[in-house]
Amino acid sequence: xxxxxxxxxxxxxxxxxNAQAWxxxxxxxxxxxxxxxxxIGLAGYRAMLERDYQTIPDLRFVSDLxxxxxxxxxxxxxxxxxxxxxxxxxxxxxxxxxFSEQVFYRFEQGKIVQVQSLIxxxxxxxxxxxx
Amino acid sequence: xxxxxxxxxxxxxxxxxNAQAWxxxxxxxxxxxxxxxxxIGLAGYRAMLERDYQTIPDLRFVSDLxxxxxxxxxxxxxxxxxxxxxxxxxxxxxxxxxFSEQVFYRFEQGKIVQVQSLIxxxxxxxxxxxx
Numbered sequence: 001x002x003x004x005x006x007x008x009x010x011x012x013x014x015x016x017x018n019a020q021a022w023x024x025x026x027x028x029x030x031x032x033x034x035x036x037x038x039x040i041g042l043a044g045y046r047a048m049l050e051r052d053y054q055t056i057p058d059l060r061f062v063s064d065l066x067x068x069x070x071x072x073x074x075x076x077x078x079x080x081x082x083x084x085x086x087x088x089x090x091x092x093x094x095x096x097x098x099f100s101e102q103v104f105y106r107f108e109q110g111k112i113v114q115v116q117s118l119i120x121x122x123x124x125x126x127x128x129x130x131x
Numbered sequence: 132x133x134x135x136x137x138x139x140x141x142x143x144x145x146x147x148x149n150a151q152a153w154x155x156x157x158x159x160x161x162x163x164x165x166x167x168x169x170x171i172g173l174a175g176y177r178a179m180l181e182r183d184y185q186t187i188p189d190l191r192f193v194s195d196l197x198x199x200x201x202x203x204x205x206x207x208x209x210x211x212x213x214x215x216x217x218x219x220x221x222x223x224x225x226x227x228x229x230f231s232e233q234v235f236y237r238f239e240q241g242k243i244v245q246v247q248s249l250i251x252x253x254x255x256x257x258x259x260x261x262x
Contacts, residue, residue, distance in 0.1 A: 003200065065235055065247070067200040069134065074198045074205030076235060076247060102233040102249045104196055104207060116196070116207060118233045118249040 001110070003068040009110055010073045014061045020053060022046050030111040037116075055092075056083045064100070071108060077101040088121050090128045099123040132241070134199040140241055141204045145192045151184060153177050161242040186223075187214045195231070202239065208232040219252050221259045230254040 001009070013028040031042050040048065053059055058081050065076035078100050083092040099120045106114040132140070144159040162173050171179065184190055189212050196207035209231050214223040230251045237245040 065203070067198050067203050067205045067235075069198040069200060072196070072198050074235070100247075100249070102235065102247070104198075104205070104233065116231075116233070118231070118251055120249055121253060 001070050001107070003070065006068045006070050006073060006107060007066060009107070010066070010068070010075070010105070011063070013112065014063060017049060017061045022050065025049070028111060030108065030113045033113055033115065035115045035117070055085050055087050056081045058082055071106050073105045073107065075103055075105070077103065088119065088124055090125060092128055095127060097124055097127040099127070132201050132238070134201065137199045137201050137204060137238060138197060140238070141197070141199070141206070141236070142194070144243065145194060148180060148192045153181065156180070159242060161239065161244045164243055164246065166246045167248060186216050186218050187212045189213055202237050204236040204238065206234055206236070208234065219250065219255055221256060223259055226258060228255055228258040230258070 009028075016024050016028055025046050026042055029042050029045050032039060033042060033045050034040070035045060035048070059079065060081065062078055062080075063075050064078040067074040078098070080096070080098045082094045082096050084094050085092060100123070101117055101119045103115060103117040105112050140159075147155050147159055156177050157173055160173050160176050163170060164173060164176050165171070166176060166179070190210065191212065193209055193211075194206050195209040198205040209229070211227070211229045213225045213227050215225050216223060231254070232248055232250045234246060234248040236243050
């Protein structure tokens with residue numbers, strides 16, 4: 001798959017998340033997906049995303065920076081949202097928070113099989129600590 | 132610059148860091164380099180790296196995953212080292228710590244002009260908290 005096609009595929013995956021179209025998640029994520037070294041599988045991946053949306057009803061996945069070198073995608077995602085309840089081990093109360101995620105994805109046959117994600121937890125902590 | 136040449140250039144930059152060859156840092160990093168949104172400049176960048184080596188004498192930059200799509204590089208660096216003293220706001224005592232950094236670099240004329248870096252601070256906290 002050429003660079004541009006892989007980027008289109010990845011954007012379709014983000015669109016699927018933003019639509020919370022969980023019944024289509026398996027079109028983009030493999031059954032045996034490994035997330036940060038752990039084989040959580042498609043069901044675990046979906047459960048993680050559903051939990052994220054419960055905590056952050058206005059969650060939106062926006063790509064700020066996107067590189068493709070098949071079979072890999074690297075993306076910087078920027079979030080501007082208002083979590084409610086426990087998020088990254090912090091108690092939040094609907095504060096508006098801006099933070100980023102820098103993440104690598106490996107694709108096989110058009111589906112994500114591996115994710116290495118880092119979230120800017122320090123930015124979240126700073127935002128939650130503000131009065 | 133094609134993908135492969137940019138990767139070679141980036142590896143030379145890592146070699147420069149691992150050699151602590153600070154007098155050559157300006158060959159790879161632009162005078163007006165911006166780090167995580169702040170224009171720290173070459174002098175500030177060098178000072179940051181020198182501080183890192185003071186805290187972590189056995190610091191070594193090893194690329195675990197490297198994508199190039201000029202003018203951008205995305206890299207997952209893995210560190211296996213023993214910080215001493217204050218590191219990421221945590222008091223360390225020579226514990227051996229393994230953690231990653233996921234980072235994007237923009238190059239102009241062969242030099243790094245922009246860096247977006249995230250460090251896995253949670254992994255460092257877990258390692259330092261262990262008995």
